[in-house]
Amino acid sequence: METLFHSVILDKDRCVGCINCIKRCPTGAIRVRDGKANIISERCIDCAECIRICPHKAKQSRYDSLDILKKFDYTVALPPPSLYAQFNNITDKSILIEGLKAVGFDDVYEVATAAEYISAATRVFMNSTGAEFPVISNACPAVVRLIALRYPGLIPNLLPMLTPVELAGKLAKKLAVEKTGLPPERIGCIFISPCPAKVTANHSPIGLEHRVVDGSVAVKEIYPALLREMSAIGSVSGEVSALAVPPGRVGIGWGESGGESAALFSTEKYLAADGIENVIGVLEDIESKRYRGLEFVELNACPGGCVGGVLQVENPYIAKAKLNRLAKRLPENRVRLDAEVTAVVNVERTVSYDPAMELGGNAQENYERYIQLQEILAGLPGIDCGSCGAPTCEAFAEDIVKGKAIRENCVVIMREKMEQMLDAFYNHSVEKGGCDKNDNC
Amino acid sequence: MAGGAIRFHYDVSGSEFSLAGTASADVKAQLKKMGVPSDAIRRAAIALYEGEINLVIHAGGGAIDVDMAPGVINMAITDEGPGIPDIDLAMSEGYSSASDEVRNLGFGAGMGLPNMKKYTDSFDIQSQVGKGTSITMSVRY
Numbered sequence: 001m002e003t004l005f006h007s008v009i010l011d012k013d014r015c016v017g018c019i020n021c022i023k024r025c026p027t028g029a030i031r032v033r034d035g036k037a038n039i040i041s042e043r044c045i046d047c048a049e050c051i052r053i054c055p056h057k058a059k060q061s062r063y064d065s066l067d068i069l070k071k072f073d074y075t076v077a078l079p080p081p082s083l084y085a086q087f088n089n090i091t092d093k094s095i096l097i098e099g100l101k102a103v104g105f106d107d108v109y110e111v112a113t114a115a116e117y118i119s120a121a122t123r124v125f126m127n128s129t130g131a132e133f134p135v136i137s138n139a140c141p142a143v144v145r146l147i148a149l150r151y152p153g154l155i156p157n158l159l160p161m162l163t164p165v166e167l168a169g170k171l172a173k174k175l176a177v178e179k180t181g182l183p184p185e186r187i188g189c190i191f192i193s194p195c196p197a198k199v200t201a202n203h204s205p206i207g208l209e210h211r212v213v214d215g216s217v218a219v220k221e222i223y224p225a226l227l228r229e230m231s232a233i234g235s236v237s238g239e240v241s242a243l244a245v246p247p248g249r250v251g252i253g254w255g256e257s258g259g260e261s262a263a264l265f266s267t268e269k270y271l272a273a274d275g276i277e278n279v280i281g282v283l284e285d286i287e288s289k290r291y292r293g294l295e296f297v298e299l300n301a302c303p304g305g306c307v308g309g310v311l312q313v314e315n316p317y318i319a320k321a322k323l324n325r326l327a328k329r330l331p332e333n334r335v336r337l338d339a340e341v342t343a344v345v346n347v348e349r350t351v352s353y354d355p356a357m358e359l360g361g362n363a364q365e366n367y368e369r370y371i372q373l374q375e376i377l378a379g380l381p382g383i384d385c386g387s388c389g390a391p392t393c394e395a396f397a398e399d400i401v402k403g404k405a406i407r408e409n410c411v412v413i414m415r416e417k418m419e420q421m422l423d424a425f426y427n428h429s430v431e432k433g434g435c436d437k438n439d440n441c
Numbered sequence: 442m443a444g445g446a447i448r449f450h451y452d453v454s455g456s457e458f459s460l461a462g463t464a465s466a467d468v469k470a471q472l473k474k475m476g477v478p479s480d481a482i483r484r485a486a487i488a489l490y491e492g493e494i495n496l497v498i499h500a501g502g503g504a505i506d507v508d509m510a511p512g513v514i515n516m517a518i519t520d521e522g523p524g525i526p527d528i529d530l531a532m533s534e535g536y537s538s539a540s541d542e543v544r545n546l547g548f549g550a551g552m553g554l555p556n557m558k559k560y561t562d563s564f565d566i567q568s569q570v571g572k573g574t575s576i577t578m579s580v581r582y
Contacts, residue, residue: 153479366476
């Protein structure tokens with residue numbers, strides 16, 4: 001099987017082999033083997049829960065360094081709306097746009113503008129006959145991966161469009177080609193990423209044939225330089241030049257949980273959940289059709305939405321307050337959806353079921369393995385201690401069925417075996433006139 | 442595991458809303474692990490959830506028994522509750538005997554039984570007033 005690209009990685013030197021991350025991972029994708037918390041690539045969704053929980057900073061994210069700018073003749077920064085919330089007292093985004101140029105970008109296309117187009121296109125889609133209710137947002141790539149792995153029945157509900165980042169990448173590339181006359185491959189559209197999931201999705205977009213964003217740098221990496229440049233600039237008067245129409249409240253709102261669904265205007269039959277455990281709860285319920293009349297579901301793996309990404313620098317809740325303060329000063333909506341953008345937004349996205357959570361084999365084999373799993377599980381202590389390296393006894397039983405672990409990896413079972421051996425040893429000792437296990441001789 | 446089928450038994454407590462849905466959620470998780478096609482899982486989960494909610498709302502608790510063999514999921518929901526006086530009426534969409542209190546909690550919209558029938562391949566209901574209700578249904582794939 002081809003190894004998937006993941007931005008979440010393990011720094012083996014820092015890993016002490018504790019059980020924090022294996023317990024936290026929502027897809028059971030981590031096993032401690034040989035004292036290190038290895039990631040099972042097929043199951044990882046890059047949600048970054050392990051990065052959040054690791055006390056030793058052993059789980060990290062890959063992303064492009066700013067050196068990537070040197071690879072292109074002309075570069076366009078794609079800042080997400082949550083980026084504005086990383087700075088104090090931003091009441092005018094112009095200074096951030098100028099700051100990005102000072103850091104080394106030639107131009108800027110705000111992702112919030114693309115998000116506004118997506119909101120407009122979503123409103124059209126919700127009124128079309130093709131919509132499978134509830135429509136599920138596809139903006140959070142960790143959620144889309146989770147659905148492909150664990151909720152295949154909900155794949156048809158995913159919004160069949162580009163994500164804001166992807167749309168920004170496409171539109172920015174086109175505008176930059178027109179502006180500079182350079183060939184597209186000489187122009188680099190670089191996302192300023194709040195999270196590993198988006199780094200991964202830009203590298204290998206889910207359900208798209210080609211990548212549309214040329215690179216992703218982390219907010220936390222660019223932050224010091226950006227802050228320095230913005231402080232040096234001090235203030236900017238009037239509108240600054242950028243590739244896109246500046247966004248309004250709708251686009252800015254996408255930076256936090258609830259922003260995307262609020263932008264639907266027409267419906268109150270929506271739900272916005274954030275934090276991976278809450279997302280899973282909602283997906284379970286939708287799968288069992290527990291909410292009637294629900295039309296749109298916005299799901300963000302990070303607490304608070306994109307402001308809660310692990311590559312951000314500001315506390316998510318402070319960031320939310322800052323974002324709201326900025327949005328208040330803006331008009332509601334700045335873009336108009338024209339035929340040209342509509343044609344770009346709506347894409348054939350083929351998200352397909354990924355059977356990585358299954359026990360494997362054909363239907364009959366899978367069933368037999370399941371029975372085997374139940375039998376093994378019945379003989380395990382059921383305390384989910386994690387000492388075997390698997391998050392739960394059930395996951396451990398699964399590993400045994402798959403031939404990836406042996407029963408003796410269980411410390412409880414091993415202790416019982418040791419006690420039996422000791423008993424046998426002392427019984428033998430007493431028979432021979434020696435001491436028993438309480439040292440009575 | 443007699444006869445190669447896997448059986449699960451759940452005792453569902455009455456009037457404990459916070460636990461309503463845990464049995465159907467567990468069955469769903471097990472079916473996924475078994476590699477059952479997602480459409481069949483979804484149908485079984487919907488039907489079972491409705492049944493489980495009914496046990497809590499109407500019957501004051503009961504039991505769920507599921508046996509899973511390749512190709513079929515058999516589900517039995519039994520209770521010793523008040524029973525259903527008019528099954529045909531209870532089977533009609535929109536009818537509900539749930540108390541206002543319960544409806545205000547968002548349950549008991551009256552779609553339970555017809556939904557169970559709609560999403561399963563076979564559905565049978567027996568009920569006796571004062572004795573209880575027993576539903577058997579199956580999903581094939």
